[in-house]
Amino acid sequence: MIFETLISQMPYLAHGLAVAIGLLVCLLSLGLVLGLILAILEVYGHWSLRLACVAFERVFRGIPAIVLLLLFYYGVTDYIDMGSFTAAVLALGLRSAAYQSQIFRGAFLSVPIGQMMAARAMGMNKLQAIRDIVLPQALRMSIGPWTNEFSSELKATSLAYVIGVVELTRQAKYIISNTQGNILIVFGVVALMYFVVNRAGNWALYRLENRLALPGFEHRGDA
Amino acid sequence: MLLRVENIHKSYGAVEILKGVSFEMAPGQSKVIMGPSGTGKSTLLRCVNHLSPPDQGRIFVEGEELTAKNLNTMRQKVAFVFQDFNLFTHLRTVENVAIGPRKLRGFSKSAALDLAYKELDRVGLSDRADAYPAELSGGQQQRASIARALAMEPKLILFDEPTSALDPELTGEVVSVMNKLASEGMTMLVVSHEIGFARKAADEVIFMEGGKIIEQGPPSQLFEAPQQDRTRAFLNVIEHGGDA
Amino acid sequence: MSAWLDFAMEHLPYVLEGLPTTLGLWISAMAIGAVLGLALAWARIYGNRPIYAIATVYVEIFRGTPMLVQMLFIYLGLPEIGITFDPLTAAIIAIGLNTAAYQAEYLRGAVRSVPAGQMTAARALGMGKFQAFTTIILPQALRRVIPQWSNEAILELKYTSIAYAIGVTEITARAEKIGYETFQFFEVFLLIAAIYVVMTSVVAQLLQLLEKKVAVPGL
Numbered sequence: 042m043i044f045e046t047l048i049s050q051m052p053y054l055a056h057g058l059a060v061a062i063g064l065l066v067c068l069l070s071l072g073l074v075l076g077l078i079l080a081i082l083e084v085y086g087h088w089s090l091r092l093a094c095v096a097f098e099r100v101f102r103g104i105p106a107i108v109l110l111l112l113f114y115y116g117v118t119d120y121i122d123m124g125s126f127t128a129a130v131l132a133l134g135l136r137s138a139a140y141q142s143q144i145f146r147g148a149f150l151s152v153p154i155g156q157m158m159a160a161r162a163m164g165m166n167k168l169q170a171i172r173d174i175v176l177p178q179a180l181r182m183s184i185g186p187w188t189n190e191f192s193s194e195l196k197a198t199s200l201a202y203v204i205g206v207v208e209l210t211r212q213a214k215y216i217i218s219n220t221q222g223n224i225l226i227v228f229g230v231v232a233l234m235y236f237v238v239n240r241a242g243n244w245a246l247y248r249l250e251n252r253l254a255l256p257g258f259e260h261r262g263d264a
Numbered sequence: 265m266l267l268r269v270e271n272i273h274k275s276y277g278a279v280e281i282l283k284g285v286s287f288e289m290a291p292g293q294s295k296v297i298m299g300p301s302g303t304g305k306s307t308l309l310r311c312v313n314h315l316s317p318p319d320q321g322r323i324f325v326e327g328e329e330l331t332a333k334n335l336n337t338m339r340q341k342v343a344f345v346f347q348d349f350n351l352f353t354h355l356r357t358v359e360n361v362a363i364g365p366r367k368l369r370g371f372s373k374s375a376a377l378d379l380a381y382k383e384l385d386r387v388g389l390s391d392r393a394d395a396y397p398a399e400l401s402g403g404q405q406q407r408a409s410i411a412r413a414l415a416m417e418p419k420l421i422l423f424d425e426p427t428s429a430l431d432p433e434l435t436g437e438v439v440s441v442m443n444k445l446a447s448e449g450m451t452m453l454v455v456s457h458e459i460g461f462a463r464k465a466a467d468e469v470i471f472m473e474g475g476k477i478i479e480q481g482p483p484s485q486l487f488e489a490p491q492q493d494r495t496r497a498f499l500n501v502i503e504h505g506g507d508a
Numbered sequence: 509m510s511a512w513l514d515f516a517m518e519h520l521p522y523v524l525e526g527l528p529t530t531l532g533l534w535i536s537a538m539a540i541g542a543v544l545g546l547a548l549a550w551a552r553i554y555g556n557r558p559i560y561a562i563a564t565v566y567v568e569i570f571r572g573t574p575m576l577v578q579m580l581f582i583y584l585g586l587p588e589i590g591i592t593f594d595p596l597t598a599a600i601i602a603i604g605l606n607t608a609a610y611q612a613e614y615l616r617g618a619v620r621s622v623p624a625g626q627m628t629a630a631r632a633l634g635m636g637k638f639q640a641f642t643t644i645i646l647p648q649a650l651r652r653v654i655p656q657w658s659n660e661a662i663l664e665l666k667y668t669s670i671a672y673a674i675g676v677t678e679i680t681a682r683a684e685k686i687g688y689e690t691f692q693f694f695e696v697f698l699l700i701a702a703i704y705v706v707m708t709s710v711v712a713q714l715l716q717l718l719e720k721k722v723a724v725p726g727l
Contacts (some may be wrong), residue, residue, distance in 0.1 A: 103705035105666035107673070108680060112701060115687060116694030159350035159409075162315055163364050163416065164339035173367055177354045192571075199574035203673050210577055217584070225585040228577055236572040255354055257398025 046223055047230060050216045057212030058234055061198045064129055064208060069194055071134030076141030081171060083142065084149045094142065101139035106200050109136055114204035129201040137194055144186045148179035181258075184250040191242050195235065209234060265324070266291045266451055267342075267420055272311050272321035274304070281307045282318070283475040289420070294452040296462040296483075299472035300498060305455040306347075308472070309422050312453070313342045326419065340368055343413035347425040349405040351397035351412070358384060358393040361411045369416070376415075383411040387441050403434035407441055414445075421445075423454040457502055463487065471495045516699045519686050523700065526679040533600055533668045533678060538661055540604030545611030552616050554637065563612070570609035576670055578602050583674045599671035607664050614660065618653035619645055651722055658715035662708050669704075679703060 083094045101109070109132040114125055123131075152175050160170035199210040207215075213231045217224050267289040274282040281304040289295060297305045310316040312323055314335055323330040330338050351360050361380035365371040371379065384390050387407040397405055406426055413421050423442070427435040439461050446452055446465035454461070462469050463483050470480040471492070479492045490496045551563035570578065579602035583595060593601065622645050630640035672680040683700040687693040 099709075100701075100705060103666075103708045104701040105669040105680070105704055107669040108683075108697060108701050108704060111680070111684065111687075112694070112697035116697045119694050153350075153353075155346065155348060155350035156352060158315060159344075159346060159352070162313060162339060162344035162346075163412075164336045164368050166336050169367060173363065174352055174354075181354065196574035199576045200670065200673075202576060210574065210580070213577075214580070222588070225581070225588050228581040228585050232569075232573040232577050232581070235574055235577065236569070239572045255398065256396045258353070 043223055043226055046220050047226065050220070050227075053212050053216060054209065054230065054234065057207065057209035058238070060126075060206065061195075061208040061210075062238065064126065064133070064198045064201060064206065065195055067130040068134040068137055068198070069191065071130060072137030072141045072190075072194075075135070075138035077145055079138060079142035080145035080149055083146050085167065085171065098139040098142055101136045104136075106133060106136060106197050107203055109133070110200060110204050125201070125204045125206045128204060129198075129206050133194065133197055133201070136197075137190065140190055140193075141187070144183050144190060145179060147186070148182040149175060151182060152178045181250075181253050181255070184246060184253070188243055188246045188250075191246060192239050195239055195242065199235070265289065266293075266326060267312070267453070268322075268324040268327075269308075269312060270322045270324070272308065272318045272323075274307055274311055274316060274318050281475055282311065284321070285472075285475070285477055286321075287470060287477065287480070289451060289453065291419070291451055292449045293467045294446045294450075294454065294465050295468045295470055296458075296466040297453070297455045297470045297472055298457060298462070298498070298502075299478075303473050304475045305472055306424050309344075309424050309453065309455050312422055313339050313344055315344070336368075340364075340416055341419045343416050343418035343421045345406070345409055345413050345421060345423045345426050348429050349397070349402075349409045351400075351405055351409055353397055355396075356393070357389065357395050357397070357400065357408050360397070360408060361415045364412065364416045379415055380411070383414045384408070386414060386444075387411045388437075401434060402430045403437045406430065406438045410438075410441055410445075420451045420453065423452060423456065425455050425457075427456065427458055459487070459502065471498065473498070512695055512698065515690075515692060515695045516702075519690075519696065519699065522686065523679050523682050523696075523703065526677060526682040529596065529676065530665075530668050530678040533596065533603065533671060533676070534665050536600045537603035537607060537668070538664060540600070541607030541611045541664075544604070544608035545615055548608060548612035549615035549619060550641070552612065553619055554641070567609045567612055570606050571613070575602065575606045575667060576673060578606055579670060579674055595671070595674045595676045598674060599668075599676050603664060603667060603671070606667075607660060610660055611657065614653050614656040615649060618649040618656075621652055622648045651724060654715070654719045654722070658712065658719070661715065662711055665708060665711060666704060 079094045079097065082090045086094070104112075110129060113132040114128040117123070117131075118128065156174050156178065157170055160174040161167070165173070198208055201208055202210045202214070205211070209231055213227050216227050265288045269285060269287050272282050272285045273280070285304075285308055287295075297308065299305055307316060311318040311321075314323070314330055314332075317332075325338055325341055328334070328338070351357075352363065355363060358377060358380045361383050362371075362373075362376040365379050366373060366376035381390065381393060384393055387410050389404060389407050389411060392400060392404055392408075397408070400408060406429075410421075410426075426442070427438050430438065435458070439458055442452070442454070442461055443465050452465075454466070456462070466483050468480055469483050469486045471478045471486065471490075471494075473494055479486065479490060479495045486495065487499065490499060548563045548567060551559045552567070555563060579599060582602050583593060583598035586592070626644055626648065627640055630644040631637070635643065668678060669680040671678055672684070675681070677685075680700060683696045687696045690696070
């Protein structure tokens, strides 16, 4: 009986999972681009830019994801019209940018200063040296910590539930209301789906990290 | 003159490292700068291509003054070889040599690689072209970084203590590459205590102490008949294996 | 700006009435997490195979799934098998069980970073394994874990807002209520955001003081 319900409801769960993954991809992409810009400005920028970036980071890391979601969905929509999905991408994406900029900043700072110096001594301008020499090294070093950010944002997508994005957790809630019960099993299956996506993502990123690892800088075990 | 260095002053905080240094280099010349440590030799070299911009004084390359504006084009004429190599960690040896021509000199990818293989051959590293820097010995890394400098086809190469980060048994391979370049007519300004190189390849030796040039002249004169007491004392120390 | 300040001052008292709930939820959950986390860390380092396996599965499940799902599971799901909690208790349990998994991992890392010689020396003195752990290894590991534990504590302080989703009237829920009464959602959520930023900064400062206070030279 339970399994019949589950099988009949599976398309809804699958759709919810697709929405969750779509949200994850959008918010991580926004966070990646903005986080990289923030990190570069913080490491190489003028002090005033640096100050602004640090302030952005502090604010977005200090506010709970739920409050950001509510702020963007209920608050900002008073001024700018947007749907709940867009609000979720902005709220979680800007927050992720704050966390990702920390990861990238650490990676930039761990590239030895001599690399920048040798690039500049050759006649590269600062932008060329960052793009062709420092960035490729920093990105490689970022993959490990970025994997944690991936996991944490995958789980954060479930919070979009509170502003009505019909992602996986919201679908589960609907199924429970519609079928009058099966709560443990539905949430169990939903939890399993998050778990599997998380594992798969971690595995893929770990593979990527090893594939891009340079001789002498291989992964130091402890996945 | 290929290089004219005029009255360079440089301070770090309250400490004045360079107190007015001037000299000139003709095309094809090799000069070796020697002197006790902490005397401003490396700082002087870094001032020449503005890795540390001088506080006062001027640098001319082929008659054109080095300024903040033409910095990047001028640096393509004045290559720099670092004490600790600074090969680009994420690039294979041949890519390290090719990246300058490719990104700065407008070479196509294949032309840049062709040139890179040629320069690697010149320093005897063709067989290590596909290795990453971390897979090379110190001597090989330094030769690769010399090839990287050569691939810019510079007018002048600055060497900042190119052998001092190397184990003694590895300095020979680097010095012999430098000897070869000097004999081919490359213009080289070298901060080094390699007396063997100075005797064999240098047209002139500059002795520095306390941020100033104390004495300069052909190696035969400076080593055999130094005019200044301080030069004599310094040579005494390094020739007897002491710590200069 | 000044309009917002007037609005904030007017509604601040009502929002802050939820502060004891937020802080109580946070402290209780962190305490559960600390005790359970310590046990899990012990099980993951010194436990025999079945105990190690159970602790590992626990940690993997709680770190691999969203806290909101865990909370809904406990609050909505467990009544199906006759276990019922009020929203606040369910939230405390959910956040506590969740943070336990993270705290266990930080602690395990810290214990492993204590040099092996410390255990050997303690055993050589005649201490038992458990005694050596509690008197020699743990005090060193706890000092090492403080920075990570501080991060975790601040993270959990922000996560208490998730309890709003199951109807706990902590500060976020109170803010939403004001939003519906005044329709000034932006203003009220800005207020609550500011409260969290202030709270997390204060907690970060306090925890830094703690870290300095228990620091030992050379550790």
